[in-house]
Amino acid sequence: MSETADQAATRRRWVTLAExxxxxxxxxxxxxxxxxxxxxxxxxxxxxxxxxxxxHARGVVTLLGTVADGGDALALADSEHVFSAATVTFPKALGVAPQDALPGPRIMSDWFADALLKANEGSDARNGRLPVLISVSWWDGDTKHSQTGLYDVLWRTESRFLRGRKLALTGLTLASRNGTAAALEAAWQRKRAAAKK
Incomplete structure (x- = not known):
C-alpha cells in the first residue's frame, strides 16, 4: 500500500517535530x-x-600588653596563638641584649630600666615610648610560623623619696606588623629627637 502525498507530508512533519x-x-x-x-x-x-x-587571620599577631607586678612587667597575650618562642630586641643605643620573653610571654622592666633612665636623665616624672621589636613563633598543625612586629612599650618614671627614680611600664602599642632592625633604629631616633624638643 503506497502512501498518499498528504500522508507523506504528515509523516515528514512528525519526523521534523521529533528532531x-x-x-x-x-x-x-x-x-x-x-x-x-x-x-x-x-x-x-x-x-x-x-x-x-x-x-591570613591565623597568621596575624597583635600582642596586647597588660600591666603586671605594679608596673614592673607587661604580660603579653594574643588570643589566637600559643607561642613557642618570643624575643624582645631593644634599640642598640641602650646597650641591652635581646631578651627571651618566655615563659609568659612578658616584658620585664628590669631588662632595660637602668639604661632607659640613664638615657632620659633630667626631670623626675616623665612619660615616654620605647620602640622594641617583638619576634614570636608558633605552630599551626605541622607548620611553624613567625612574625616580627615593631611595638612601643609605654612607660613613665616615678620619683621616690631618697631612692631616685623608678621606671613603671604602662602599656604596649603596635607600631608596625613588619618590624625590622632598621625600622627599630629609625623609631628610636625619632623618639629621641621628639624628647629633646
Whole structure:
C-alpha cells in the first residue's frame, strides 16, 4: 500500500517535530550542565577565598600588653596563638641584649630600666615610648610560623623619696606588623629627637 502525498507530508512533519524536540532536549541538557559546572566553580572560588582569609587571620599577631607586678612587667597575650618562642630586641643605643620573653610571654622592666633612665636623665616624672621589636613563633598543625612586629612599650618614671627614680611600664602599642632592625633604629631616633624638643 503506497502512501498518499498528504500522508507523506504528515509523516515528514512528525519526523521534523521529533528532531526539534530532540535538539531542544540536547540544548536544555547542555545548559543545565554548564550552569552546574559554573555554580561549582563559584562555590570552589568562594571556599578558596574563605580558606585564604582564615589562613591570613591565623597568621596575624597583635600582642596586647597588660600591666603586671605594679608596673614592673607587661604580660603579653594574643588570643589566637600559643607561642613557642618570643624575643624582645631593644634599640642598640641602650646597650641591652635581646631578651627571651618566655615563659609568659612578658616584658620585664628590669631588662632595660637602668639604661632607659640613664638615657632620659633630667626631670623626675616623665612619660615616654620605647620602640622594641617583638619576634614570636608558633605552630599551626605541622607548620611553624613567625612574625616580627615593631611595638612601643609605654612607660613613665616615678620619683621616690631618697631612692631616685623608678621606671613603671604602662602599656604596649603596635607600631608596625613588619618590624625590622632598621625600622627599630629609625623609631628610636625619632623618639629621641621628639624628647629633646
Amino acid at each position: 526539534l524536540v530532540a535538539v531542544a532536549g540536547v540544548l536544555i541538557a547542555a545548559a543545565t550542565l554548564y550552569l552546574n559546572w559554573s555554580g561549582r566553580r563559584a562555590d570552589e572560588a568562594a571556599r578558596a577565598a574563605q580558606a585564604t582569609s582564615t589562613e
